[in-house]
Amino acid sequence: MKHLIFHAFIAITFYSYAQCVQSCGKRQIKTRNLITNSLDAQPGDFPWHVAILQRVPVKQYICGGTLVGQSIIITSAHCVSIPGHRQAKPIEDLVVQVGKHLLNAPASASEPEYSLSSIIVHQASNEEQTDHDIALMITEEPVRYGKFVQPACLPTFSLIRDNLVGTIVGWGFTEHDSISNVLRAANVPIVTKDVCIRSNLEAFARSVTDEMFCAGYRNGTNACNGDSGGGLFRNVQGRWYLVGIISFSVTKQMNENLCSSTDYTALVNVAKYKGWIKENSDSNLDLSCPETKSAASTTTKKQYFVHNNKEVTFLEAWRLCQNTGHQLATITSEEDSQLIAHAISKSGNKKGPWYTAGTDLGNEGQFVWISTNKPVGYQTGYLNFRPDQPNDAWGNEDCLEIGRWGGVEWNDIPCDWKQRYICESVI
Structure with missing residues (x-):
């Protein structure tokens, strides 16, 4: 079987648990529309995208994630697990940076860094079989929202439809086979599981589970190394929803350390995990909006x-x-x-x-x-x-x-x- 490069997607249809319904998924600055091919994002385009960094042995970027509440970040399980094990890495080994645009820029007041209080890896995750590639990261202190830091919405129903276009975001490898310093984004179509599997039976037949879906073009516009844990998003009536978490793609035949630009990317379907997310994040979420609490009786x-x-x-x-x-x-x-x-x-x-x-x-x-x-x-x-x-x-x-x-x-x-x-x- 071909080696797979992890870089996860999770599709979705959720309760907007971690934030007021009125406030999630909204950009705070005016931005231009994205085009189909990958391009540099502007600061504030995706204020929910998070950089996950490991502290040891050297502090460096490892994966992306998505802020969905003031203390909740969703990412892929393989990003935050000890290799070869199902258990999470020690919380002191990882930090997250929010509001980030240039990956190599140091943390600042507008791009603060947060330590973690816990990491919750799905109990049935299996690195070898790509199953349940989802995890939650809980920050030690509440994340401060601002112009460049906002939560994405979690859908309450599935937003996955064949040929519908979603937007992938990350600092992953570019066409130059190196990590991008600038946050990049691309619009990619969602494809049916059948189309995905038939495109590469060896890679996808046993790896794309019922909790996953596929997306991308086969022309070089796709997720790649370094995009793991980041999201695939859809804009529904002015709000951005986290539909998928980038999980894995196929490796190049000539270099197993690089992703193939002619294969689809596999994603975990977030809608399949709304119960698990709610169960593992309820204590960290305020479901009530301050402006509507007094109106609850009506x-x-x-x-x-x-x-x-x-x-x-x-x-x-x-x-x-x-x-x-x-x-x-x-x-x-x-x-x-x-x-x-x-x-x-x-x-x-x-x-x-x-x-x-x-x-x-x-x-x-x-x-x-x-x-x-x-x-x-x-x-x-x-x-x-x-x-x-x-x-x-x-x-x-x-x-x-x-x-x-x-x-x-x-x-x-x-x-x-x-x-x-x-x-x-x-x-």
């Missing part, structure tokens, strides 16, 4: 009603919900998905599909909730489409349903199909 609650007794068109379902004093169901968060799944499990018929309130009638490709007239994903960024959806396969698939293949993932269908529906009330 938080709205939803109740869903599954109607299995009649099959109707989308517009008929909309009217029938209104006739009962309710509205056709909207789904704007992971909590909503859990509530609607619970309502389905308690109904007389647990087998879908059912209409929800999503439609792009009159505005192709721009789905809104007809019940509230707000764009799907508005404010929260929450989407839960099936991986190959929406696809408008019939040319007139303008309404959203859930449950066709079990679960509560969304897909688009023609609005004149007759089927059951789900209403909601908002308390």
Whole structure:
């Protein structure tokens, strides 16, 4: 089997645990848009990217990481583990620097250095088999936010879709086969697991697990040595979400110490680890936003009603919900998905599909909730489409349903199909 170069990705769909929903994933300075090929980032482009340095035997950069809260950094397990073991390196051996742009510049007031209070490596990580390549680093003191230091968002649902473009960030090897001093970024497409494996059976068939995905071009624009632990991000409605953590790529045939520029990069799917992250970081996170704590008592609650007794068109379902004093169901968060799944499990018929309130009638490709007239994903960024959806396969698939293949993932269908529906009330 070919040697693999670790440099991790973790994909995602999470709770924004470590920071207020209002504050994560936002740049604090105006920056230019990125292009497809790798280029130098500007200071403040990615204020959540972190440099991990080892102190011994010589202080030097080893990996990247992503700040997701005032004391929480997510990286790959192999970056912070003792080689050949599953256990974390001693905390005194590592430090992190935040707000950093030039790798070789010394720590400063705008690029401070933090010691660690703990390192949490996933208990099932396996360096030889690339499994569960994820770890958390907890800083000894809370990180101070500023113009060049901000947390990224953790998604509450999967943001991985074939051919969607994400942005990778790091100080990894450039085309000159050396670590970059300037933080660099590149836009790369996400590819299906099947495409990834078929591109290099020897390298990926046994290494890309169900908790991983692949991304990149095969033309030299990709993650490489030194990018390990850094993130793949997507901008969803103005907020940057950590979708993946760079895990590994294939080595060059002529030099096993360098990555291959003609192979994809493998990433760990962050969405698969949201429970683990929450379990291991709850005590270090403040879920409440200061400006909203006093309003907690006014938080709205939803109740869903599954109607299995009649099959109707989308517009008929909309009217029938209104006739009962309710509205056709909207789904704007992971909590909503859990509530609607619970309502389905308690109904007389647990087998879908059912209409929800999503439609792009009159505005192709721009789905809104007809019940509230707000764009799907508005404010929260929450989407839960099936991986190959929406696809408008019939040319007139303008309404959203859930449950066709079990679960509560969304897909688009023609609005004149007759089927059951789900209403909601908002308390």
